[in-house]
Structure formats: structure tokens, C-alpha cells
Amino acid sequence: MSLSSTITSLPExxxxxxxxxxxxLEYKKINPKQRAAFLERIAFEIEALGQELISTTQxxxxxxxxxxxxxxxxxxxxLRMFATMLVEGSxxxxxVDHAIPERVPAKPDLRKxxxxxxPVIVFGASNFPYAxxxxxxDTASALAAGCSVVVKAHPAHIKTSRLIASAIANAIAxxxxxxxxxxxxxxxxxxTGKALVQQPYTSAVGFTGSFSGGRALYDYAAARPKPIPxxxxxxxxxxxxxxxxxxxxxxxxxxxQYAGSITLGVGQFCTxxxxxxxxxxxxxxxxxxxxxxxxxxxxxxxxxxQGILAxxxxxRSNALAVNAVRNLTSEIALNxxxxxxxxxxxxGADFLKNEILKEEVFGPYAILIxxxxxxxxxxxxxxxxxxLTTSLMGTDLDFESHxxxxxxxxxxxxxxxxxxxxxGVDVCASMVHGGPFPATTDSRFTAVGINxxxxxVRPVCYQNCPxxxxxxxxxxxxxxQIKRMVDGNPYQ
Amino acid sequence: MSLSSTITSLPExxxxxxxxxxxxLEYKKINPKQRAAFLERIAFEIEALGQELISTTQxxxxxxxxxxxxxxxxxxxxLRMFATMLVEGSxxxxxVDHAIPERVPAKPDLRKxxxxxxPVIVFGASNFPYAxxxxxxDTASALAAGCSVVVKAHPAHIKTSRLIASAIANAIAxxxxxxxxxxxxxxxxxxTGKALVQQPYTSAVGFTGSFSGGRALYDYAAARPKPIPxxxxxxxxxxxxxxxxxxxxxxxxxxxQYAGSITLGVGQFCTxxxxxxxxxxxxxxxxxxxxxxxxxxxxxxxxxxQGILAxxxxxRSNALAVNAVRNLTSEIALNxxxxxxxxxxxxGADFLKNEILKEEVFGPYAILIxxxxxxxxxxxxxxxxxxLTTSLMGTDLDFESHxxxxxxxxxxxxxxxxxxxxxGVDVCASMVHGGPFPATTDSRFTAVGINxxxxxVRPVCYQNCPxxxxxxxxxxxxxxQIKRMVDGNPYQ
Numbered sequence: 001m002s003l004s005s006t007i008t009s010l011p012e013x014x015x016x017x018x019x020x021x022x023x024x025l026e027y028k029k030i031n032p033k034q035r036a037a038f039l040e041r042i043a044f045e046i047e048a049l050g051q052e053l054i055s056t057t058q059x060x061x062x063x064x065x066x067x068x069x070x071x072x073x074x075x076x077x078x079l080r081m082f083a084t085m086l087v088e089g090s091x092x093x094x095x096v097d098h099a100i101p102e103r104v105p106a107k108p109d110l111r112k113x114x115x116x117x118x119p120v121i122v123f124g125a126s127n128f129p130y131a132x133x134x135x136x137x138d139t140a141s142a143l144a145a146g147c148s149v150v151v152k153a154h155p156a157h158i159k160t161s162r163l164i165a166s167a168i169a170n171a172i173a174x175x176x177x178x179x180x181x182x183x184x185x186x187x188x189x190x191x192t193g194k195a196l197v198q199q200p201y202t203s204a205v206g207f208t209g210s211f212s213g214g215r216a217l218y219d220y221a222a223a224r225p226k227p228i229p230x231x232x233x234x235x236x237x238x239x240x241x242x243x244x245x246x247x248x249x250x251x252x253x254x255x256x257q258y259a260g261s262i263t264l265g266v267g268q269f270c271t272x273x274x275x276x277x278x279x280x281x282x283x284x285x286x287x288x289x290x291x292x293x294x295x296x297x298x299x300x301x302x303x304x305x306q307g308i309l310a311x312x313x314x315x316r317s318n319a320l321a322v323n324a325v326r327n328l329t330s331e332i333a334l335n336x337x338x339x340x341x342x343x344x345x346x347x348g349a350d351f352l353k354n355e356i357l358k359e360e361v362f363g364p365y366a367i368l369i370x371x372x373x374x375x376x377x378x379x380x381x382x383x384x385x386x387x388l389t390t391s392l393m394g395t396d397l398d399f400e401s402h403x404x405x406x407x408x409x410x411x412x413x414x415x416x417x418x419x420x421x422x423x424g425v426d427v428c429a430s431m432v433h434g435g436p437f438p439a440t441t442d443s444r445f446t447a448v449g450i451n452x453x454x455x456x457v458r459p460v461c462y463q464n465c466p467x468x469x470x471x472x473x474x475x476x477x478x479x480x481q482i483k484r485m486v487d488g489n490p491y492q
Numbered sequence: 493m494s495l496s497s498t499i500t501s502l503p504e505x506x507x508x509x510x511x512x513x514x515x516x517l518e519y520k521k522i523n524p525k526q527r528a529a530f531l532e533r534i535a536f537e538i539e540a541l542g543q544e545l546i547s548t549t550q551x552x553x554x555x556x557x558x559x560x561x562x563x564x565x566x567x568x569x570x571l572r573m574f575a576t577m578l579v580e581g582s583x584x585x586x587x588v589d590h591a592i593p594e595r596v597p598a599k600p601d602l603r604k605x606x607x608x609x610x611p612v613i614v615f616g617a618s619n620f621p622y623a624x625x626x627x628x629x630d631t632a633s634a635l636a637a638g639c640s641v642v643v644k645a646h647p648a649h650i651k652t653s654r655l656i657a658s659a660i661a662n663a664i665a666x667x668x669x670x671x672x673x674x675x676x677x678x679x680x681x682x683x684t685g686k687a688l689v690q691q692p693y694t695s696a697v698g699f700t701g702s703f704s705g706g707r708a709l710y711d712y713a714a715a716r717p718k719p720i721p722x723x724x725x726x727x728x729x730x731x732x733x734x735x736x737x738x739x740x741x742x743x744x745x746x747x748x749q750y751a752g753s754i755t756l757g758v759g760q761f762c763t764x765x766x767x768x769x770x771x772x773x774x775x776x777x778x779x780x781x782x783x784x785x786x787x788x789x790x791x792x793x794x795x796x797x798q799g800i801l802a803x804x805x806x807x808r809s810n811a812l813a814v815n816a817v818r819n820l821t822s823e824i825a826l827n828x829x830x831x832x833x834x835x836x837x838x839x840g841a842d843f844l845k846n847e848i849l850k851e852e853v854f855g856p857y858a859i860l861i862x863x864x865x866x867x868x869x870x871x872x873x874x875x876x877x878x879x880l881t882t883s884l885m886g887t888d889l890d891f892e893s894h895x896x897x898x899x900x901x902x903x904x905x906x907x908x909x910x911x912x913x914x915x916g917v918d919v920c921a922s923m924v925h926g927g928p929f930p931a932t933t934d935s936r937f938t939a940v941g942i943n944x945x946x947x948x949v950r951p952v953c954y955q956n957c958p959x960x961x962x963x964x965x966x967x968x969x970x971x972x973q974i975k976r977m978v979d980g981n982p983y984q
Contacts, residue, residue, distance in 0.1 A: 029899065090982040097922040108912060110922035115902055117935070222714035226878070226929045229936065386718070399961055406961055407521065410607055410952045417955040420600060429977050430589040430602035432953035437718045443609070443950040444721065450980075451951065458935040459943065460902045461924035463909040469891055469898055483983045485921050488942075490582040491975045491983035 007187045017201040020119035023180035024148040028116045036083035038175040043076035045167035053163050057129050060157040062302040075130040078137055082144035085450045089482035094473045096486045108464045111474040114457040116146030118203025121196045125208035126156040126304055127268045134164035137452055138206030145456040150183045152193055156305050197221050207232040218441045231455045232441040235360035236388040237274035238422045243394035247283035252290045254393050259294035261421035263341045266301045267364030271389050271422040276368045277380050296330045300338035312363035324350035339363055348376040358384050386436040387413040389422035499679045509693040512611035515672035516640040520608045528575035530667040535568035537659035545655050549621050552649040554794040567622040574636035577942045581974035586965045588978045600956045603966040606949040608638030610695025613688045617700035618648040618796055619760045626656035629944055630698035637948040642675045644685055648797050689713050699724040703930055710933045723947045724933040727852035728880040729766035730914045735886035739775035744782045746885050751786035753913035755833045758793045759856030763881050763914040768860045769872050788822045792830035804855035816842035831855055840868040850876050878928040879905040881914035
């Protein structure tokens, strides 16, 4: 396999996956500390690409340099975080249950740890050319798990993807990893992705992108003779509750905060707050006024590419075409290539009647839903369940008046924010970037943070295995010095 | 809902699931110690059914009293194990990452724990009327997680299922749990199961049984507008390697051990060793001779029901109909109602050519595959991957000669046994009762042991939530005194 290949035929895909399986069988045996060094070397090689990488991505995505420098930092940080996780070692969830020969029936010696699934296919996102793409969280977590990885390059930033692939190839060579531990394939047609998911050696799939794409890959994987796990992270409208007392006390500052979040990065975040829900009140009028004034001052900006801009224009037009929906912001005509921010408005009753208003409008857009009372607010909120995030802007008085809201929030989204904005996804052990369908295809996992590795592993139990034949993580004297569950006692 | 209902129409199923969702929203809020007391009360109420339960099940299943007493003990032990897990509390995988306001960008306070998915449908197994059925591992783990449960009663032991359901109903009343936390529905038609899986409120499915049933439920769940997780535990042939030096040294004792395992409980275990793989040698001849002598002495016995017996007869006839397959055991004619044990024999080359020989023959049956060398043995072994267990009978010399075998075993099965028999599934934290497809529909989970709870939960992250509004598991002063990950450090 060359560094990057354009794949058009099924025999070529079979060859890629055979190579990936072959590499996997070697790579998974490499000890965790060497895998850690490999991940750190990938981070080093990405940094070594220097300005060429940043300039290439700027040209391909219209994203500003400061943003790309920040995203590159997050990407290398993620790789190093997984390296640290591998060196620390407890993530394998090792468990030891000693034999009890005198029990009736006799209890055998049983030991358990997590092992890698096999070759993983990664489909990156257009809006995060580094952090959710070629060497992003899916690739980093799968390589950390001990899986080989095949990245299907995103056509919107193909040159960026090739550069990152070259950095990984350099790290493979430097660290003497199996040659096809990572492979980078190109191919514009949807058939390429479908064939990769259906190939028998493929063991799991990570995807970040649209609902239609993520759902299609999930369906292909489920229909295989041997189904495989698919973690698709798809659209999200990230509903925000603006509670009465919070508006009463802080309408203007909340409006300013949210104007920033809605338009950050031209609204091109999966955690962009696209739905604001509030109860009619004088304070809400003040919120609207401040929000609209702030939004009207945001200059029109270039989106990632013309396709994204066209979809933004179409989706917001679809929303505004609903009779009951008003545009609160200025009617600035779109020029050929820039996106303007927009705040739509609808009543709770009309929102509930129009399914199309629940759909994500990817871009600097939000719809404010004005409800008559708390019951309608809850109805509206529940009707958009299945989210990456949901946010509650409220005071102690608000939460004392409605103690049920935080519990409700946990059924709606994977991350519940109080008095903050959902944009900005911190990378740490407590982060959950996931949520009920359709936010993702499996709410039991996260795509961000060290727990992202759990998507690519399965437990294996060793029964009555002599100590010298056990993996180090399970040996009696615990040579890796990791936290383990011993005889049912957590984390000895 | 009455204690047990025969469900025939879609509106009835909608009603059951609405009630289940309603109960779930209350039940999940009940604190873990009360849930623990509820699980312990179910165990108590099952024991209080006394001899009536045992006699009823004996009449329905032909299983002997000693076996049923043992299985009842395992069932109540499982319930108490999950109660202990709830009281101990670390299973929620709580994680705390403190805010770092001075970081750029500022890091918010983030905390994460596992929460219940929603109403779970449980389809029990015919061969374990207690431990994998109405109040078996799926129900116990789902109730522990905080899910409501709807059990679709197994038609082969419906009276047993009703009695167990009455015990759970008594426990619900005694512990003042929401009325429909557990519901028991009957209905012979496959359509009832399908409709339960497809009902919108259904959040997850646990199934133990045949490949065709488990796969069908998986497919229905995947095709829903909102797909849900299905954990189907299906067939397994549990391949056993009989390595050269082990046979050389212990052919007779291994044969005796396996004659017992193959015929234990009339072979009606999902971990029954159905495939034995060895290399031709004089020691193997001794093994065969001892095994066949022992098997020929096993008296014919009643299976669970006539349908299981008929399937056993058909499946073993299908195997014996393959030209190259020989029956090593006596040609004892089957009587009308009893099953005789049988050992078939085939060469490695012929096994590889005949797909039908890989299929599970549920009953007291095994096929011995005689290979020419270690390479053919590995080919045969790999060709039957996707197992609950695989066993290796070997000496230190065997494993020194072939150090790759144990690593290979981990790709084939969820549990790898050395020098033992796969029948007998110990219930503990290190147990993995699961494995690659088709052993289960998701190899990332186990159906036995405390980790079985992980099938029914998802992580939720709280961002910037005031301490008094957090669940106890995440409060700063750790009132539950559980092991938590704090600022990325495991299990503080």
C-alpha cells in the first residue's frame, strides 16, 4: 500500500483490509508503552509539519489560522492523553478472581481484561480537519486500543488529510510499527465507504458527520452477515432552556453570551446551540432585543466550503418557509460566498406542529421557541430529545421551583450544562461527547476523552491460565502496577 | 397491568410499554440502596416459593431437582451480587474533573457517571428456567441499572415464569417500588416479540437463545427509526484444542473429564463443548477409545422438551449425513422421548469443506476433528471463531512449542480456558459470558457477572453544575464514599 491510495474497486478494498488485518495481528501484540511512544511520535510529526499544514488547511477550509493552531494543539494533546492512558494502564479494566478450590462447586481462577476488536474504519468530519479527522479522536483512540486503522479521507480537505497521513507514516517508520497499522484511502464515491464498512475484516466503524451518512453506515454494518459496532456521531441541535428567573436577572448577559456561541466559528460546531426555549415574559423581550442586536453586528463570514454554505441557505430557508416562523434578525441579502447569522422565532405550539423545525441547521443559526408556560417548555424540550448537549440557564430559584429539570436533561442529552454555552468540548475523563439517537448511534459511548477507547475493545476472560502465560495486566504480582478489581473489590 | 398478561395486539403492547416508561421515570430516581433492598427482596421471595417452584419447573423442563436447587441458588446469588454492587457504588464509573478557570480556554467543572437507558425487554432461555430467565441475569442487571423490565415469558416453562413473576410482584409491593417496574407478558407468536422490540419506548433488549431468534431481534432493533442496543446471546460450539503433549501424558483423564462435560445436563448448556480438535497420534487413539467407552455408558435421558429433542435428532443427523463423518459411539436406537449421547468424527480437511459441521448441535454431542498437523488444527480452530468459550488442553511443553495459541484464542472467544471444561460459568467480576458474533450480537459486553449491568447504561456528563444539584455519586465531598476518577487520576 502506498501512503495514500485512491480506491475504486472492491478487490482494492479487500487488499486494504487484508493488509489492515495482517497489521492488526502484529500491532495488538506490541506492548502499551511502545504504543504510547508511537502516539507521541504522531503528535511530534504533526507538529513538525509546521506552517505547511496550517496554510494547506486554511486554503481548503477557510478556517482562520488561530483556530487551526488551537485545533492542532487539541489534536496532539489528544494523542498524548491516550499515550498517558496507555502508560498508566488501568484503562484495561483488569479484574482478578482467585480460585477457591474448597468451594462447591470449586471456583476456578478467573481474570479479565479488555482487548482490541480489530481493524477500524474512520470517517472524519469536515468541520474539524484535525481533531475529528485523519489523526483525530477516533484514530487516536483506536490506535491506543491496539486496533489498526483505515481512514477514508474527507474530500473537503484531502490535502490536509494527506499531510497528516504522511506524519503518521513517518511515526510508523520511526517507531518500527507494522507497515499497515494505519492506511489512508481516498475515493469520492459513497460506494467506497459502503464497501469498507461491509468488508469482512472490518471490525468497527467511527464516523462524524451528517445524519444521513451516519445512519447509512450504521445500516450497512447492521445488515452484514456478521454485524459490527458503528459509532456515528451525527447532528445535534443542542437545546437551551432560558429559565424565568435567570432571564429576569441576567437577560442581557445571557443574550450576549449566546450570540457569541451561536456565531462562533460561523456556527460550524456539532455543539452549536440551535434551539433556545423560553417562556414569554418582559425579560424575554429584553433577551431577544439584546440577542438580535448582537447577532446583527456579526459580520458575514466564509463557511468551510460552498456545499456547506448552500446547505445552510437551504435549511434556514426551509425553516423560515414555515408560516408561523419569523426572522428576528436583519434581512441582509447573502452575497455569493459568505454566511450571515440568523435568529428565527416561533411559538411553542407551532414548533410542536412542525417537525422540520427540529432539524439541525448547520451554521450561525438558532430558533427561539417562545412557550406559554413551563409545561409547554417541557413538551418542546422533550420533543427534541437525542442530543449531544442540553443547557439550562437558571438561578437557584429556577431549580428550586423545578427540581425535575436536571433529571429530565439527562434523558435528553449526553452532556448537561448549567449556566454556560455548549460550544467548547473539553477533552478529559469526565467528558461525554455522545448521546441518545440521533445524536449518536450508540449512547453508551463517548467520542471524546479517554473513554472513547471503550468503543474499540471487548473483554476477554482467562480461566485457569498459568501465571507465566497471562498478559502482564493480569499476572499475579501486577508487574504493570495498575489499579485492578481483585476478588470483587474495586480498584486494589 | 395484571401480574401476567397474554398480549396479542399492538395497542396492548403500546400500553405495556407506556406503563414501563412511566415506571422507569420513577424507578430510576430511587436511590441505589433502596434498589439493592428490592433486589434482595426478590431473592427472598423466590426462595419463599419453596418446593412449589421446584416441582413446577421439574414438570415443565425434565430438569432434576438437584440441578434446579443449584440454579435457584445461582439466581438468588446473582440478585444479591447486584445488590452488593449497588451498595458499594463504584460501578457508576464516577469521574470528577475540577474547573481550571485560569487555563486558556478556561476549563469548566465536568463530572460524569452512568445512568439507566430506559425500559428493557428480556427474552429468557429455555435451558435455564431461573438463572437466564424471568428473574435471571438480564432482569437482575437491568433492574440494578435502574431500568424497568418487561419479560416476555418463555413458552416452554410458562408456569415457572408466572411463579417467578409473582415473586417479583411481591417484592415490588413489599419495597413500595413503582407498580410496573417489572411486567410479565405472555404470547406464543413471534409477532409479540417483534412488536415489543419495535415499540418506541423500548430502550434495549436482552435475549438468550437460538441464532435465528437472536439475529431476528437484532435486525428488528437495528431497523427501527431510532435503533436500540440488543444483546443476544446465541449459539456456541465452544471448540476445544487437545494438544499433543497433553494427550501424550493424560489422554485418558482428559477423555473422562470431557465425557462428563459433553453429557452434563443432557448437553443442554450454551457452553457445551461441541467441537474437539486434535492432531492424529497414538495418544489420540487412546483418547478416542476412553471417550467413546465413557460416552457409551451414559444413559439416555430426557431433554427439556420434545421440541429440543427433535431438533437434537435432526441436527446430529444432518452432521452424520455428511459423507466423511463417522459416528464413533454405539448405534443405540433413540426411543421416543430420550436423548443418547454421540461423538462424531471427521478429518480436518473434510471439516473445512462442510459448513454444516460448524453449526451447533444442542445436546449431548461433540464432533472430534482429527488434523494432520498444527497448521491444519489452527485453520480448523480459526474457521469456527465467534464463540462464548474456547479451551486449550495443553502442557507447558505444548504452550512453549506454540506460544501463539493463547493469543489466537482471545480472538476466537470471550472466555479462554486452560486445562478445564467450559461447562460451569462462575458468576464474578472477571467472568465474560459473551464473545464475537455469532456468540453474541455485541462482543463488547458480558451477560454474566457484575459487568452485565454495563449493557443497560450510558454515561452522562454534568458541566458547571452546582454541588447541591449534582447526584450524590458526583458531589464534591463524595457522600457515597465510592471510588472515583478525579482529575484524570484513576480511582481516588
